[in-house]
Amino acid sequence: MNVFTIKDLENLSGIKAHTIRIWEQRYNFLKPCRTESNIRYYCSEELKTILNISLLNKYGYKISHIDKMSEQELRSKIISLTDTEARQERLVNELIAHMIDLNVERLEQVLDKYVLMYGIDRAITQIIFPFLHRIGILWITNHIQPAQEHLVSNIIRQKLVVGIEGAMPVRQVERTLLLFLPEGEHHELGLLYVHYLLRSHGVKVLYLGADMPLKDVEFVCKYKRPDFLYTHLTGIAGNFSLEKFISQVSQRVPDIPLVISGQLARAHSKKVPSGINFKRSLSEVLEFVASLG
Template sequence: MNAFTIKDLENLSGIKAHTIRIWEQRYNFLKPQRTDTNIRQYSSDELKAVLNIALLNKYGYKISHIDKMGPEEIRDRIITLGNIQAQQERLVNELIQHMVDLDLDAFETVLDEHIKSRGIDKTITQVIFPFLEKIGILWMTNHINPAQEHLVTNIIRQKLIVGIEGAFSHIKVKQTGLLFLPEGEYHEVGLLYMYYLLKGRGMNVLYLGANVPLKDVEFVANLKKPDFLYTHLTSVANNFNFEKFLTNYQLRCPSHTLVISGLLTQQYKKKIPTNVAFKKSLPEVMEFIAAIH
């Protein structure tokens, strides 16, 4: 059985832990178990309940009113929400619920139906990206079970590749970006999303993929002379030495700018090489992309 902390519920639902505690005291839909050390543990059903209740509450329903509804009525009310943003959030919540249950067929069906009705581009921007952001896959991986993460990201990876193949811009940008993940980094979804965004802006993208030795990066960079290199560090192997990686990069590719995003950039406190730039948050990444012309 999945067990979630109150912090997990906060991260996935957007409802502050303090508010969740108040809901527990006043209403009937949350009855968490307690560990031997008195830590709250929530079930999969309680996570789903919080996701649904938070969505209805956000779009005008009072918690006291929702508390009197049965599960079927809650689902019906959510489906009939008229706000477009609310329906997108409903789909993201459905993806989270299917991920928690490891119902991969249902997970993929949600994506495929949205692709069929709205197209791959809108599915990536309106559903896949918000889902990745909400569960933390783009930035860190400690909100969910690694097995859940690997299974759903493999499905998303396939959809992103389809989106990349079809990405097109009437405006061509003369800049070229070389994208790679260093040795020990296999979490490719964030980098694939960057590939999709850059190609959509009309850029020429050279994509080396995951777990690439620096000597290979150096060879391609010297041969193709890209305007910048880009890597996204989500959750590298324990033996990955970030400082050593930066030093080796500066030695091998002194004339090539490297842009790095991901969790490790937030944690690194030492001086970074002059040809390296950190993007420490998703807004900074999006600003970087918007500035490319």
């Protein structure tokens, strides 16, 4: 059984933990369990409930009104939302629910239907990336089972690869980036999304993938001379030190700038050395890709 903290609910729904606590006191739709030390925790059904309620609340329904709805009425109201962003957010919530339930068939059906209707490019941008962004924190904190992560990752990976292979940029950019994840980092989906963005923009990509020793990165740099190194750090097990990693890259490949995005980049607060570029949000990543030409 999945167990979620109030912080997980906040990250996934966008509703502040303080507000969730108030709703628990005033309304009946959330009933968290508590540990022996009186710490709240939530089950899968409560996570799905807060996702649905936060969506309706965001698009104009009062909480006091939502609290009186039956489960069937709640679902009906969500399906009836006509705003484009609301529909996209509803689909992202469905993907999260299917992942939690291990319903990989329904998850893939949601993706395939969207791809069929709008194309792989819009599917990646409008629902796959938002889905990855919202569930990334669960992967880092181990609040979903490894089996759930691997099943979903493999499906999403297939869609991203289709998008990468089918990318048809308007023009080619005379820049080359080498993409890799350091040893111990196996969360590849963020890097594949960056690969998709670069290919769509016409940038040449050397893709090394996950769990890559720096000696191999150095070897490729020696012969291919990319303009940038790029890595996307989600969460590395063990005693990984970002400062040590940066230092080692700078020593092995001193003349090629390194770009770092992902959860570890967002959390980094120390001074950034020369030649190292942190991209702490999707907008910064998109600006960087656009700046390449």
